[in-house]
Amino acid sequence: MRMAGGPGDVLSQDNSIFKNLQSIVQLISDLQRLYEDKDSADIEFVVGKEETRVLAHSLIVKTRCSNYNELKLAYGQRSMPGKLLVLQIADVNVEEFNSVVQYIYTGRINLNAAVVFKVLALALEFGISELKLTCEDHIMNTMKENACVFLSSAFEGRNDRREAFREEAAVFVDKCTTHICEHAADCVKSSAFLRLSKECVIHLVSSDYLGMKEDDVWRAVLAWAKHQANVTSSPHSWTDGERQLVGQALRDVINHVRILLIDKQVYAEEVEPTGLVPLELSLQRYRYAALPDTFQPKEPHLTPRAPAPFFKDSNLLTGKNLAFQQLLNNWFGKPSQMWRRLYLASANSYSAASFHECCDGIAPLFVLVLGSSGQLCGGFTDVPFVRTNGGRAKYSTTDRAFLFSLINLIKRPATRFNIIKKMFAIASHPEFGPIFGAGADLSIANNCNVSMECYSNLPHTYDGEGASSTLLMGGYNFTVADYEVFTVS
Template sequence: MGTRVQGAVHSDKTLSGVSGLLEDLRRLLEDKDSADIVFLLGRDESPVYAHRLLLAARCTAFQGIKRGEICRIPGATVAAGTGGAPATVRLPHYSESNFRIFLVYVYTGKLVLQDSGVFEMMGLAHELGLEELRVSCEEHVTSTLAVVNACTFLAAAFEMYERSAPHGGRSAKTFLDKCISFIAENALDCFKTNSFLSLSKDALVKVISSDYLAVEEEEVFRAALAWAKHKAGVTQPTAHWAEEEKARVCQHLSGVISHVRLLLIDSQVFAEEVEPTGAVPIELSLERYRLAALPKKYSEQSDDKRCQPRMSCTLFPGSQILNLASPNSFGDDKSSYQRILNEWYGNPKQQWRLVFRASAHNFSAQAFHRLCDGISPTYTIVAVSLRLKGK
């Protein structure tokens, strides 16, 4: 008779060789002599060697290909090897360091994700077809996104989006938008981080162009000024700048200041903090003072974005109709609807509380009256489909 073995013990014995197998696969990854494919990474075309058989077992970009094909990777330049030389795949929009981490995961399943490289890793997983790795990257971003790393994530996502945009880049675009939305809702805290000061000019413009920054316009200007001073290496207050320091700061603010809605800044702040920097064109300064003198005239120019206060997504929390990220909402820009509702109410910064959602209460009239009667003021918001159907 055989001896009954406990399931856990049996399982451990069947896996006893796994650690050795993983070590062998790691050594195989480092063996250039047996490699039959070489990836040339980045503009410097740094070579990284690999084995097509393992790539075909793990990555869909190497599966289901026609005879004579090597792989199907967006943006890659592929050449078959001749005379026993390995096949060549050029990936100019990926770095050598992150690609090596990617291959370690392909060969061994081991992964070390870093905030600065997670979006590039996500792009590799998407384009080479390794779904489990892509999901791990998404979970890493979603679970760790916070004030302290939001701008680090943004910088990485923006860099990845810039490199992958010519080849699609939808995955990077999705998380670029996610980072910007998070920073917008936590703007004041994110503006104080060192990683915010280290953003590229293009990434900074993405942030301060958002309609959903949850801060007053004065704080947007102060954040842009702090960023420019950091880039220019200027630490003194504006009043103590030398002409050369002012020139450096203004150079960095060029192309940035136009995205700050200067016409909305308080007159005293504008005179004491904005104008002394020398970064605002004289024409805009004159327009700002005309606005202060004739506010009603400018309030009629509702189509002028410079006169439109930014709208925080938290003004209507819980709304699936007005929420920018809701798949059930219509259109892309919900700021106009939020703005109109608050203009009707008379306070552009008014925040509201969701008390009733019809779909969550089986569209019950009784539930509507039970939850809403006696509460004032209220808005009842209904989404109406405007699609036309004809025979």
Template structure:
């Protein structure tokens, strides 16, 4: 005679489940992360998935445990980083962060998604610091992104707090407004269409960001055209002091606002990408320059509109200095021309010999593909010194600076880089190039 005890066994199992006695598995499920206590014997007996998951053979390796990150896009790699963190895979977490740091192009392709993820996970602190440093050097990869308005408030605050953000303050102000109006407030940027309620909401929302903007570093023209239309958003004492600062000769700020940002490269002509191109040329590297920090410091010695364009001023400020790079903007264009001299400048009307100098022509500074470099092929006539000339390269000369006019000819010290004739320039700069120790 057979006796069926199925119902009693089920009842006993239910009691064990409800009492959580002797549980050895915790399952976390649902949006509220509810903990479910279970028994591995029951799970593995009744479910093939748990039988495998709870066995010693759960771990499965493909390609001998080697991950080829190059097969995956930025989104997938970031998802793997989050998963590694949640699963406590610390070594994998470290490796993914190292890979992203060594392959900076991922940040360039999608800076917003990268920042959103690394900014929300404390274990990604190193990667977050690196991302913020890169963006501080090249803020336009973030500020010009179509996804910029999707950034979280905490990320915007982190960015605006940076003292080394290498971008004009007026661009920061306009980007902040764009983010506020589209992402946060979802109202029209045209202040004339605002209701009193709209104005109140905007003032309340922007209030915490006002101290992060260096308003005194915005030119009076930009302030009048791009900030003053939103004067209702500024505290009255700040507005009055900025107006006094711009209207009263030799006035200094009275309010205790943040000091000017320390821009990495103090140039009004070229951006960080151009400086990285210069570094690549100076180091004679064909590969794209990628690094957490640049191997050189660029110290501004002369700016034409600030110091003058004449040769005596050039020699006063630049003679006797180590390696320098000089460049000028052709009037009413985006074209930059110039040259690199690894030697000192002097006034003694003679040629100097070097194999490391070069001249260059960048037709459009917004497009690095238009850049051409000419390396010296006649080292005995690489650089020319003269008391009446600014930076001059090659015999003939391949590139010659005389005040606001720069000239090129068919000299034979450098190859043709599509420069010919005379150029009127409206700005030029000379930087000393110092190798970091």
């Protein structure tokens, strides 16, 4: 008698999987042939200004596209019995349209930065949900290389005739902007930045979160304006005509450069020789140098932009939360310290074991915790978590550890809670993630995204103004949307 689960069963299972894959490949091949069979087609799409004919089969399109009936109402033309149903879609590129129709049959498509937003628009209009997700994944996975290209496409999409795509494009404008602001030094050096529309450049340069010094903001917009004007020479050798062309390109953009914050030597050597700064801005700069006390420090043109990100690749300290990076560095005691991420809970199944594998024995550490309702809190330790045997916690001592609340449900400002019982600063437990305090003041459980074993007993080992067990995460027990751990870079 053969034992179940033996080698024969494994081979049989592998063979079955292989045959199933073969069947899927064959099905895709058959559907490709159907796509190419125009004689049996019963729908004719008339596409683009050239009115190119694209033929398809109504049964396939109806099955795969949830908006089939809406398409017929929007674009359908009367057809005689026995004749093709004709749908005329004028403002669509034929090549992208063909690729979407082929996807409807085969589930295959080649995406690149130039076409992905156009394909996304068609996926939304046709109601092809899996293609929509494929496009969104492609955009996010290639954002690093194509952020400026995507921003340009998303900006155009905000004016699209289709409401669903306008809404999707607006979401990606925000995502692209966040990425560019956090990686500004790299993005402004790309050729895609030089090709951005004036509207896009103003959008970026007017942001408080563009992570660059104002000297570099000026250099970036000047390089952009020279490219737009097709001028390659340096300002010292410009002709009057070239200066005028660059000035026209910079018009409306230069008002968003914070001229008063540019270093005086850079201004004298790089800005003033261009002759492009409007007289009013130039006089304002001289007045500011002579009488700085007459200016309000919170005036927009005197407000420094958020610094370049100190917490590299953070998922939680982005966008409007970017300013918290500087605050954490100030609390750490080194305003310009760079940090690298050791651990992201959502990328590691929220596992306590993976937290210890990635983080034990390393210090200093910042732990950042995101709550299910947007709370943002965490802790700092200059001593490491350690591996322990058995099911007991091991405490580590320091007087430098602290907890903090950055965003809370009662809208209390960002607050730091210092340690008052240094013997119990942090605890290492094999079945828990990071633990701060013997209370514990902040304890992150295994599978913290679903486990209500996470809890906060603040104040116990840590204390400060406004400390309570509900401040950090909104309740004594809670679940965690995500958390990440950083150490010095």
